[in-house]
Amino acid sequence: MDDKTIRRSREEKRPLAEVTQQWTDKFHADCAALNCLPPHVEPTATGHICEQVDMIAQLEKKGHAYRAADGSVYFKVASFPEYGRLSHLKERELKLGTSLKPQTADADEKEDGSDFALWKAHKPDDGDVGWESPWGRGRPGWHIECSAMSKKHLGETIDLHTGGVDLLFPHHENEIAQSECCNGATFSKHWYHSEHLLVDGKKMSKSLGNLYTLDDLRAKGHTPMELRYTLLAGHPRKQLNFTLDSLHAAQKALATLRAYRATLPASGGDAAIFAPVFAALSDDLNTPGALGALFTIVNRGNAGVDLPAFDRVLFALGLKLDEPAAPKAEAPAEVVALAEQRWAAKKAKDFASADRLRGELAAAGWTMLDRKDGYSLEPAKKA
């Protein structure tokens, strides 16, 4: 429900819900491809307007919020002494003259610069996006949805709240302020912030143009599993500099695991052999450590390991090995004809012809892979 999405909806003359649904669908497809388990509940901000309004009303009643002249409602940060604890911000410590951004448009409406919007009054740019409320027509501020939906679906206090470090301030700080002031209870017992994925040494972002979508990677011949493995190879709490090279490393590592899995018996193993892997995962989600432990075991051979135990590890890591490394390409008829000739020549032990035909195939852009009982054709790797 942010300005940008509303603007896009108006420009394309499509309902807001349709625009957001398009991205939601894309997100779901990518998550599925990456083998992420779907959440039990996926609430939407627009589906919880009442809950948000209710929460804002309570905050106002308890003196944590105030109405501005234009009909917007702001959270009064000064009313919550704990504010800033999560991000170690004792007080507003912004120093002028460095990277301070220009004052926001609603600066005049707020009593204090650190206050933030709970409810934004409707303005012409919003078009038909808006809901009626005790404060008039408008829409919720962008932090309150999380507080309201979390309360409704998970209760006043949750065990763990996760997110990227960029959300630490102000978003999570504001969530805490809203929820704790409204409910009078601890919002989240634990926080886990993941670091950024870096591309070319910078935070991946649309504005920098150093952004890859899953489809981009697929177009380059990589699989979603390779991406998943690559992300697993870095600690979630450390920045990971993503490179296309790392996808290649992932591809090889997955192939090794796939080949190893094929050697495993259906039963008779000792599940405890993988304890180090789970120990690493249990230790602050140390996924690189877990992969290291996994390969240490793999390198020792398959003694004591069976399929069910190995598959439990794969499940825990969310890795699926049954995916082909690259999409199969259909060779043109003339290429197949060459391949048939070479296979026949090879069978006849006419190796000179066979080698010549391999060369011709290569010139045509195809690599012929021999097996015991047949061959396959793959597009030649580009140099």
Place this chain on the structure above:
RNA sequence: GGCGCGGUAGCCAAGUGGUAAGGCCGAGGUCUGCAAAACCUCUAUGCGUCGGUUCAAUUCCGACCCGCGCCUCCA
């Protein structure tokens, strides 16, 4: 300027007060006519720099250098 994360082999990356997991690349080998695949072996006296503590530091402490992120309505 404030707050936070990080600097470990060519690349990616764990980790510990007692002398460096793992993956990729590379090299050698086994096996296949060749190629590919698979498998085996090898590859950091060293963990940003300089000091300090210690019998012992990459691991603790201090200073410094470098990279990245956040610092308010973009979610």
